[in-house]
Amino acid sequence: MGQDYYAVLELRRSATDADIKKAYRRLALKSHPLKCKEPGAPERFRQLAEAYDVLSDPMKKGIYDKFGEEGLKGGIPEEFGDDNPWTAGYVFHNNPNKVFREFFGGDNPFAEFFAEDGTELIVPFGGLRGRGAMKQDPPIVRDLYLSLEDLFYGCTKKIKISRRVMNEDDQTSTIRDKILTIDVRPGWKQGTRITFEKEGDQGPNIIPADITFIVQEKLHPRFKRTDDNLIFVATVPLGKVKAGTEPPPRVFVAGGLLTRLRVALRVSQALTGCAVPVKTLDGRLLNIPVNDIVDPKYCKVVPGEGMPLLHDPRRKGDLLIYFDICFPKKLTPDQKTLLRSALLS
Structure with missing residues (x-):
């Protein structure tokens, strides 16, 4: 059976965050090796630190409360974790002084209570205020x-x-x-x-x-930011190649010119004379005209539709539109023959 961190801190399982802090404060001061000279004090001090390290962290505490020490240290299934099938198990760093120092502040809160030879000092009325450098x-x-x-x-x-x-x-x-x-x-x-x-x-x-x-x-689902500009990628799908229909008169695709083909290339979004719809961060729908030849490196710049400038929010960076051109996955032998004939004619 695993450790009972609540029992280590002398708490019930219904203890609040404030209860956990209060219990660790009391017991850690009592069991600190500088104050307690009993043989088991260092191990007791280490157990208190591990218990507090777990119960003071909402995520660790949630896993421990549900799966116990075995689940905490061995990992839990993916529905309780992130992207991995099992979460990484908890390992205590085994440095109780680190936990104590982070909780109380300073390397040694007891330093002002002891002389150089280790004997305890008698603190005058009024406490230690003003002693030592801040x-x-x-x-x-x-x-x-x-x-x-x-x-x-x-x-x-x-x-x-x-x-x-x-x-x-x-x-x-x-x-x-x-x-x-x-x-x-x-x-x-x-x-x-x-x-x-x-x-x-x-x-x-x-x-x-x-x-x-x-x-x-x-x-963000639509944009990627670079400095004061926003990048938007417009997907331009190309449909299947069909034979036996009249082609469009001129279609520019990734820098290539298809003209007066006997093959029609059905285009879902035309690459010339078309408008790219972009929904902005403030909810407007822009229809950006694209009249240039589109190739994989082409970028359409829309001035003033990026992020606000920090020192003058009335001005904005630019919107940069790149194109992801999706070509057909496969062509039949007849379609390949027709395209080859058209391109070489």
């Missing part, structure tokens, strides 16, 4: 996924975070939620960084970490 925690970096529509119009995103906040006694702290508001400007690009200064966990003798969000663009 050190800021490393920044916390998170991705912010936005659609092209979000970046086209601009929008407001509200993100809830949970962080440690010092109480009025400046000695104890409480986990509290806070809403961070991000005003997305039209024209922001992938990689844009938004920083909230000192919004990380608070603690004695530390400066809270900055929280930074990095914009990532979601995949």
Whole structure:
């Protein structure tokens, strides 16, 4: 039978996120090898760190609650994972000090309670305020996924975070939620960084970490962005070759000229004198005329139909239309003979 992470933290399975944090705080301080000299303290400290590492993460906790330690560490079926048949199993990094340090802040929260020879100091009334140099925690970096529509119009995103906040006694702290508001400007690009200064966990003798969000663009079903331009690929299908009908007078296909054929090439979308429909990000339907010879490298540029420019949203980049020309998968011998005769005549 696998480990019971709830029992390790002396919790019931109905424990909330705040309960889990509170339990780890109490037990980790009690079992830390610097404070507890019992023989089993290091292993107990490691078990507490692993239990907290799992139960404090919503995804790991969800898998553990449903499948237990075996499912968590062995992987679960694809319907609960991403693209792979089985998810990768969880492996604890086996560094309890890392978990402790990330939770409390600083390399050693007990350092100010001990002298250089390891003996415990007597803390004067008023605590340790003002002792030691203040050190800021490393920044916390998170991705912010936005659609092209979000970046086209601009929008407001509200993100809830949970962080440690010092109480009025400046000695104890409480986990509290806070809403961070991000005003997305039209024209922001992938990689844009938004920083909230000192919004990380608070603690004695530390400066809270900055929280930074990095914009990532979601995949779009119609467009791909490049700088301030939008790329659209128009699929131009060619129908089956039929014999015995009159051909169109002139049809340009990928740079080749077919003229006065005795074979009709039924074209679903003409490559000359046609209009390509494009639905824009703001919902308009454009019918873009294409009167040039279309080859696989041809690009139709539509000025001013791209993404807004960050410093002047009234101006926009361009829409770049490329063509995916779909030729017939196969031809009968008669059709090949007719085409060969026409092209060589």
